[in-house]
Every structure is written in structure tokens, then in C-alpha cells.
Amino acid sequence: MASHAKVAQQTARMLFGMSVVDGAVSADRVAGVLEYVEKHKVANPVMVLKAYHRLVAGELAKGVALVEHAGAISGATLAAISSAMSRRYGRAVTATARPNAELLAGMRVRVADDIYESSIAGQLAALGSSV
Amino acid sequence: MLTHLLILAEAAAPEAAPAGNAISKITQEFGISWPFILAQVLNFSIVAFLLWKFAFKPVLATLDERQKRIADGLRYTDEMKAKLEAVQQDSVATAKRAQAEASKVVDEARKTAKEFLDKQTQEAAVKAGEILAKAQQVIELEKKKMLAEARTEIAHLVVETTKRVLAKELSEADRSRYNESAARELTNA
Numbered sequence: 001m002a003s004h005a006k007v008a009q010q011t012a013r014m015l016f017g018m019s020v021v022d023g024a025v026s027a028d029r030v031a032g033v034l035e036y037v038e039k040h041k042v043a044n045p046v047m048v049l050k051a052y053h054r055l056v057a058g059e060l061a062k063g064v065a066l067v068e069h070a071g072a073i074s075g076a077t078l079a080a081i082s083s084a085m086s087r088r089y090g091r092a093v094t095a096t097a098r099p100n101a102e103l104l105a106g107m108r109v110r111v112a113d114d115i116y117e118s119s120i121a122g123q124l125a126a127l128g129s130s131v
Numbered sequence: 132m133l134t135h136l137l138i139l140a141e142a143a144a145p146e147a148a149p150a151g152n153a154i155s156k157i158t159q160e161f162g163i164s165w166p167f168i169l170a171q172v173l174n175f176s177i178v179a180f181l182l183w184k185f186a187f188k189p190v191l192a193t194l195d196e197r198q199k200r201i202a203d204g205l206r207y208t209d210e211m212k213a214k215l216e217a218v219q220q221d222s223v224a225t226a227k228r229a230q231a232e233a234s235k236v237v238d239e240a241r242k243t244a245k246e247f248l249d250k251q252t253q254e255a256a257v258k259a260g261e262i263l264a265k266a267q268q269v270i271e272l273e274k275k276k277m278l279a280e281a282r283t284e285i286a287h288l289v290v291e292t293t294k295r296v297l298a299k300e301l302s303e304a305d306r307s308r309y310n311e312s313a314a315r316e317l318t319n320a
Contacts, residue, residue, distance in 0.1 A: 069310055070306055070310075071301075071303060071305075071306025071307055071309070071310050072303065072306070072307055072310070073307075073310050073314070077310065077311065077314045080314055080318050081314060081317060081318060083318070084317065084318035084319075101298070104294060104297050104298055104301060104306075105297070105301055105305065105306040105309035105310065105313075106309050106310060106313040107310055107313050107314065107317070109317055116317050118312075118313035118316045118317055119313065120294075120297060120301075120309065121294065124290045124293055124294060125290065127286070127290065128283075128286040128287055128289070128290040131282055131283070131285075131286035
């Protein structure tokens with residue numbers, strides 16, 4: 001079972017490598033990979049596709065900055081955040097806004113697994129955990 | 132037989148008379164008759180012999196035997212007394228030794244009991260100290276834990292209260308200003 005998962009992971013990585021063009025996931029390549037998997041017999045296709053999905057989703061998430069905010073933010077602010085994240089990660093990162101009243105005020109930016117937060121809720125949580 | 136002896140003595144008496152008139156005279160004056168004397172001596176000797184042979188000797192033997200038995204009994208009694216005294220002395224000595232050994236055993240038992248009691252007392256004191264120390268540690272830990280929990284709870288309450296107050300009190304303008312500040316912080320970080 002473990003060897004099957006390992007083989008599926010390797011296959012998914014290989015397929016994911018074929019899906020990336022110039023450091024970015026190509027929709028055409030992804031469609032081609034899926035067509036290839038559909039037409040050809042791949043060992044453990046479900047496991048392979050799940051792993052492939054995780055890799056593609058992770059890679060796509062690296063290009064998206066999810067900005068959670070409480071209160072209104074301007075388009076200029078979103079553009080500034082997008083620009084700053086693009087500089088930080090060295091690739092194009094688009095900012096997407098999502099209101100979150102739990103933050104009280106401020107914002108939380110999530111890029112893939114990285115989280116940047118500057119909010120009153122975050123400061124209060126830090127204060128509560130430090131006491 | 133005695134009669135024959137008296138007759139012979141009377142027959143021999145005229146032949147002995149010329150030997151000494153003085154003696155005869157004395158014997159006549161005193162009425163002594165040699166044949167009778169001889170017969171009496173003979174009779175006495177016979178009687179004495181018979182008595183010695185059949186009366187005195189057995190009686191003396193019996194007396195000797197009884198005397199010997201009495202002497203043996205007395206000697207046996209003396210020996211028994213000596214043995215009894217020796218046994219009594221041995222008993223007394225044995226009793227003294229037993230008493231001394233018993234006293235020694237009792238002393239050792241007391242000493243051992245005292246040492247055991249002292250040891251138990253010390254161990255009990257040590258254990259009591261350990262239990263007390265552990266109890267104090269537990270109390271201290273419980274106290275710290277309670278204080279930490281209280282601190283956490285208070286902090287949680289303060290944070291939650293602050294959140295609610297801020298959620299009510301913050302205006303949209305305040306949030307916008309804070310968002311601008313946060314955006315600058317995030318973009319400059």
C-alpha cells in the first residue's frame with residue numbers, strides 16, 4: 001500500500017512537472033495531462049489524480065494572495081498587496097479580497113501556506129496567548 | 132551323758148586327794164567338788180559351744196549383715212546427699228546460667244527493639260517529610276496551575292470583551308484607517 005502511494009506520488013509529480021510552463025501552471029497542459037490519464041491506463045489513477053490535484057492546487061495557490069479584511073479596503077490597497085507579494089515570491093501574485101468580520105479591523109493575507117496578518121483580532125490573540 | 136561324767140569325776144577324786152591337802156581342805160570348806168566343776172565346765176563349754184555355733188554366730192552374722200546393710204544405707208544416703216547437693220549445685224548453676232542467658236537475650240531483644248523503633252521512627256519521619264514536601268509541591272503546582280488557568284481565563288475574557296467592545300465601537304472609518312496602516316505594514320515587511 002505504501003509503495004503504491006509512493007509510485008502514485010511520483011507519477012503525480014511527473015505529470016505536474018509536465019503541467020508547468022515558465023514557472024506557472026498551464027491550463028492547456030493540465031487539460032492535456034488529464035486527457036492522457038483518461039485515455040491511457042495509469043496505475044492507481046485515483047491516487048495519482050488526487051496527488052496531482054494537490055500539487056496543482058498548491059501551485060495555483062502560490063499565485064493567489066487571499067486578503068481577508070474587516071472594513072473596506074480600496075483597490076489600490078489590493079494592488080499594493082499584490083505587488084508586494086509578487087516581489088516577495090518572485091512571480092505574479094494576484095490579490096483576492098474576502099471580508100472577515102472576525103478580524104475586527106486590519107487584514108490577513110494568505111499565500112499558499114504562508115500567512116501574513118495585521119489585524120486587531122490577531123493582536124488580541126497574541127496578547128491573550130502571551131499572558 | 133552328764134551323769135556319766137559326774138560318776139567318773141567322783142571316781143577320780145580319791146586319787147587326786149593326796150596331791151594337796153590344803154587345796155582339799157579349802158575345797159571341802161567351800162564345798163567345791165572338782166568332778167562337779169569339771170562337769171559344769173564341760174557342760175558350760177558344750178552349752179557355750181552350741182550357743183556360739185547355733186545362736187550367737189547366726190545372730191552375730193545377722194547383726195553384721197544388718198550393720199553392713201545399715202552402713203551401706205548410710206553410705207548410700209551420704210552418696211545420695213552428695214549427689215543431691217551436686218545436682219542442686221548444678222541446678223543452681225544451670226539456673227544462674229539460664230537466667231544470665233535469658234537476661235542477655237532480653238537485653239538484646241530490648242536493644243534490637245529499641246533500634247528497630249528508632250529506625251522505624253526515623254523512616255516514618257523521613258517519609259512524613261517526603262509526603263509533606265510532595266504535598267507542598269503538589270499544592271504549589273496546583274496553585275501555579277490555578278493561577279495560570281485563572282490568568283488564561285482572565286486574558287480570554289479580556290480579549291473576548293475587547294473584541295465585543297471593538298466590534299461595537301469601531302467605526303468604518305476607524306477600520307479603513309487601520310486597514311491602510313495594516314496594508315502599509317504588510318507591504319513594507
